[in-house]
Amino acid sequence: MPSLNLGSSDKGVFTVDADVVVTGRTCVIGTSGSGKSYAVGVFCEELCKAQIPFALLDVEGEYSGLKERYEVIWIGEDVDCDLKWAELNVKELARSAPDITPLILDVSETIDPEVKVDQFLKQIYSEVSSRRVPYLIIIEEADKFAPQVGKRLQIIEEIARRGRKRGLGIMLCTQRPSLVDKNILSQCSNQLIGKLVIKNDLEAVTQFFPGKGLPKHLTSLSPGSFYALGGLSPVPLPVKIRPRETTHGGITPLLANRAVKPSLELSRFRTLKPKELILGVPYRFDHKEVSARIKKDRRYLFFGEEEVIENVQLVYHPLIELRIRVQSGFLRKRFLDKFLTIDGRTGAIVKFENRVVFKETLTPLLGLEAHDIELLKALDSDKEVAVKDINMAPSFPEDLIKRSLRSLEKKGFVKMSKYGKVKKVRRTIDLPKIQLNEEGLRLERINLDGARKGKVKVKLSGVKDVMETLLPGSELIGSTCFYYPFYIIKLGLGKKYRFVKVDGLSGEMVDF
Incomplete structure (x- = not known):
């Protein structure tokens, strides 16, 4: 995953790994005027640049300016919104959310915003849980939806506690951390904390500052200055948020600067079924090119009737990229994230050489203690x-x-x-020899466009036990399901027929 450029520190440019934010638990805290919402806007700009989907619950109508430079879908009651709450099919929107551009859920002028937010969060939690794809929920004014005292949306606590393993991250933003449910706030392992002056709020963030306690300057930080902690920085690090590239505040963007989704595209959330986008590897060879590369048999060795291609079917095969954290070094130990790809159907280890190659399988070990x-x-x-x-x-x-x-x-x-x-x-069985990759794969969102998509059969809970036992000291910290293109080709000769499988990236034949 790419890095997010958030600003600078005395060490230079301050960036964070997008993975840490997208599937993690983050809180952005600062009193009114601290630059909290401004900082959240910078997060959103970086996510948009990296083409990472997310949904932002905009309570004050401050984020529509993102449309000046980035393609986002603005949902609210404003006359310029792309979609209105009254006409919205929330279930369909949540189902498609991981595969489309970011969503600004503007509830600043909405009646009963808690009902709409609760409905969307439950649907997106269900969708991401079933698909296990990374997705981030950003909640502004979190104390309104998850207060320490009063009625709260239970789904927020569920996401905070169990969303990470499903790929669903959450970012809680608030001016008053003391008013946010403590059980939820304590789940935030990534913190960006700006100026605070109220005693209760200072006490609420003490848990995040190890050692000597709160910094002396926390009550007098200038706007845009924050302390990065937890997963954002191993030690409390003063950072300055970079300038915004889009307008901050609830300003309606000029039409000339907007990247508005075509109405036909947006209409799918009202009446039409959306195109299915998947995370995967795009094919390089189309049907015709693949067909031309197939060596056809003849009825006899060198002469006679030649095989005929009866059908060519593009199939996206499920693979899973595992992110594994391992220890490195003897005197000075450090942790490195490495990667391994396995077949989502059989558990076989996958290597990418001139073509995709399926190596030893983990399947016999899955389910063992x-x-x-x-x-x-x-x-x-x-x-x-x-x-x-x-x-x-x-x-x-x-x-x-x-x-x-x-x-x-x-x-x-x-x-x-x-x-x-x-x-x-x-x-009596061979144990797989595991060689981890230094870097993750570069994946894209591609249109399924009528192609067949295979189902994942491997259970990740079993994979985690196997990997962490075969690689002592390692930890399986994440996984990404994606799809690899193959062509299944049916060849006929008289009454006989056979099937061949072709790698859609290399054009080479592979074994079933």
């Missing part, structure tokens, strides 16, 4: 070892080893033999 996998690691596939000589950690008592061996033997993963009174065992 961690101690089962540890035991398999301790065994050899080439030679037998006496059960009493299995080299396991002290935390694995003998009875646990025996139970685990019985379970693995039933699955066919080990073979037990007995020589007199001595029991020996040998591993």
Whole structure:
């Protein structure tokens, strides 16, 4: 994911990893006049530049200026809004939100805004939970929707507590942190904190400043000056937010500077079914080019009737990119994020060479307990070892080893033999050799346009257990489901037919 350029510090340009923000829990805090909303606007500009979808709950009508430079959909009651709340199909909008341009949900002039916000958040939570795609919700004036005292939207707490694993991030923005539900505020591991003067508000943010407590200058920070903490900076770092590129405030943008979505495009949220966009890899070879590359068989070796291409079907195959955090260094340990791609249907490890190649599979290990996998690691596939000589950690008592061996033997993963009174065992399956990639893949949002999309069958909970056991000290911190193009081609010769599979990126044939 790209970096977001938010401003500067005494160390130079201040940027943060977009992943940290998009799927994390962030709070932007500052009293009136501190530049809080201005800073949120800078976040939004950077997200728009990176073409990262998000939804912003705009309570005061301050963010329509984003339309001066970026393609966003403005929903509200203003005469220039792209969509009006009264005509909005909220369910359809939430279903499409992860695949379209950012949304400004302007509730500044809306009757019963809590009802509309609650409905949208529940729908987007359901959508992202089922699809597991990254998406960010930004909530201005969070104390109005999640107050410490009074009626609150329960879905906000649900997103704060459980949204990260589903890919749904949240950014809470408030002038009064002491008025925000403490259980929700405490979930925010990324903090951008500006000027505060009220005692209760200062006490509410003390939890975020480790060590010596609140900085002396927190009550006198100039507008646009903040402390970045948590996931934004390992130590409290004074930063200055960069100038906005678009107008701040509820100013109606000039028509000449706006990038308005065509009415036909927007109408799909009213009556038409939207085009389905997916995150994936676009194909390089179209139907005709792929067909021309296929080597056709003949009825006889060198002569006779030639095969005919009866059908060419573009299919997007589900793959999953895993983001794995590993330790590096001996004297000075640090953490690095590395990547691995697996098949979303079988769990096979995927490598991108001249064409996509499916390597060893994780599938046999999925569903095993961690101690089962540890035991398999301790065994050899080439030679037998006496059960009493299995080299396991002290935390694995003998009875646990025996139970685990019985379970693995039933699955066919080990073979037990007995020589007199001595029991020996040998591993019968190969463990995958895992080589992590230094960088993640460059993915795009592409139009499915009638192509078939495969279903994900691999359960990530099982993948997490396997990866963290095979790679000691690692942590699976994120995953991205995306789709890779293949062509399934049906060739016929008389009454016989066969199917071939072609890589849509390289044009090379691949094995099923």
